[in-house]
Amino acid sequence: MAKISVLGSGAWGTALAMLLSDNGHEVLLWSPFAEHTEELRRTRKSSALGGLELPAGMQFTSDMKKAGERQDAIVLATASVYTRGVARELRPYVKTGQLLVCVAKGIEEKSLLFQTDEVQEEIPDAVVACLSGPSHAEEVARRLPTTCVAGAADSAVAEQVQELFMNRVFRVYTSTDVKGIELGGAVKNVIALAAGIADGLGYGDNTKAALITRGIAETARLGVKIGAHWETFAGLTGIGDLIVTCASMHSRNRRAGILIGRGKPVEEAMREVGQVVEGVYSAKAALALAEREQVEMPIVDVVNRVLFSELPAAEAVRMLMERDPIAEWNYL
Template sequence: MKAAVIGAGTWGTALAIVLAKNGHEVMLWSKFPAEIKELMETRRHRNLPGAVLPENITGETALRAVCEDCAVLVLAVPSIYVRETAREMSPYVSPGKIVVTVAKGIEEGSLLTMTELVEQEIPAARAAVLSGPTHAEEVSRLLPTTIVAGAREEQTARFVQDCFMNESFRVYINTDVKGVEIGAALKNVIALAAGMADGLGYGDNTKAALITRGIAEISRLGMKMGCRPETFAGLSGIGDLIVTCASMHSRNRRAGILIGEGRNYEEAMREVGQVVEGVYAAKAALELSERYEVSMPIVEKVNEILFAGKPVREAVRELMLRDRKEEGI
C-alpha cells in the first residue's frame, strides 16, 4: 500500500519509519524543500538520534501528489497548523479516503478536536486519530510501544490498526474518538504543571499528586462531554499522562521545568525549540471547563501562570490550600 505522512517533524518521521517497516511505500511530505532534501540525503532526522529512514520512504513537497497517490494520509503537522493544512489537502482527497490525525490539541476559539477539524475541512474523508504514550525518539528506534487508533466507525479504526501494527508497535482500537482526543490534548497541560514542579525542585510526591489529580480533572470534563470513563483509564488517558509528565523526551515537561525556574512561556518555548502543545491547549481547556461547568483547578492555575504572570510557588500554595474535599473524580 502507498501511505503518506504529511509533516516531517520527529513524530511524522517516526511514524513513517513504522509504516515503512510494515512494507508500505511511504511518501514523507514537508512544505520545506530543504528539510526533505536533508532527510533524503542523510536518511536521518537530526532530532531522532539512532534512527535511519528505510529506502521505501521517499520525500515530497507537492501536497497534491501525496493526497492523490496514497491510500491513507497521516496528518502529522502540529495542532496549530492542522486546520490550514487540512484545508489545503481537501481538493485532492477522494471520497472515503482515511485521514489519520496524530497531533494532540484543541483548537483555540472553536474548541474543536483535530478529527473534528479534519471532518470540517475535508468532508469527503473518513477521519481517525492515533494517540497514546509514544515518544518519537523511541518509536523511531522501534522500541516496544502501545497506542490507540480511534475512529467513529470500528471498520476505520481497524484499517488504521492494520496499517501500523507490528511486533514493536501494538495498536488497540477505540470508537470513543472524542475521549481519546480530550485525554491527548489535556495531558499536555498537566505535563506543563509537572514540569513546573520539577523546576521548583519538588519531588515524586508532587509529581504523583499532579498525575492523579490531573487525570481526575480530565475525566470529569470528558465524561461531561459524553466520553466514556474507561477511555481515560487507558493508553490515551492515564498512559499518555504518565509518560508526558515523567520523561525528558516531553517538550511540555521541559518547557514546564524552564517556567518553574523562572522563564516565561515564550522564553521556554524558544529554548525547547519545538512546538509546546500544552501552551496552546491550556486556554482551550479552561474554556471547556467553563462551558461545561467542570472544576479544573490545575488547568486554572496553569493558565494563571502562563498568561497572568502568577508566580509558580504561589499557584502551588493556592492549590494545596483549597477547600477540604473527599477524594474522587
C-alpha cells in the same frame, strides 16, 4: 501493502513514517519546506530524530498534490496548531472516502474542536480517525515496544488503522471513543507543564504523583460531561499518556515546565525547548471548554494563570494545596 503519505516531517511524523515503512507500506513523507525535503533525500537521516537513518524505501516531497492524490491513507502529523491549515491545503486532492489519520494532540483555541473535528470540517467527504497513546517519537523510531489506540466512530475504520500500524514492537488497540482519546491527548500536555513546573521548583515524587492522579481526575470529569467514556481515561490515552508525558525528559511540555518553574518567561522557555510546546497552545482551549461545560479543572486553571497572567509558579502550587477540603470521589 498500502500507499501512505505522512504530512509532517518533525520527530513524530518521521517516526511514524519509519514504522509504516517497516511494515512494508509505500511511504511518502511530506514537508512544507523544500530545503528540508532535499536534505532528507540527500542524507537519508532525520535531524529531528538525532540523525537516525531512514528506511531505504521511504520517499520525500514538498508537493501537497503528490502527497494527497492516489493514497490509501494519509497521516496528518504536523503540530496541532497547523492541522486546520494543512487540511485545507490537502482538501483539493482528497477523494471521497479517503482515510485520514490524525496523530497530533490538541484543542483548537477559537472553535474548541479536537483534531479530527477540524479535519472533518475542512474535508467533509473523508473518513477521519485518530491514533494516540504513550508514544515518544524518539522511542518509536528506535523500535522500542510501544502501545497506542486507534480511534474512530466506526470500529471497522479503527481496525483498518490498527492493521496499518501494528507490528511486533508497536501494539495498537481500537476504540470508538474518539472524544475521550482526543481530550486525554490534549489535556495531558497541560498537566505535563504543571509537572515540569513542579520539577523546576524542586518538588519531589509526591507532588508529581498528585498532579498525575488529580490531573486525570479533572480530565475525566470534563470527558464524561462531553460524552466520552470514563474507562478511556483509565487506559492508554488517559493515564498512560499522562504518565509518560509527565515523567520523561523526551516530553517537550515537561521540559518547558521545568524552565518556567525555574523562573524563565514562557516565550523564552519555548525557544529553549526548540519545538512546538503543545500544552501552551491547548491550555486556554482546555480551560474554555471546561468553563463552557461548567466543569472545575483547578490544575488547568492555575497553569493558565502561570502562562498568561504572570502568577508565580510557587503561588500556583499554594493555591492548589489550599483549596477547600473535599472527598476524593463524588460517590463518597
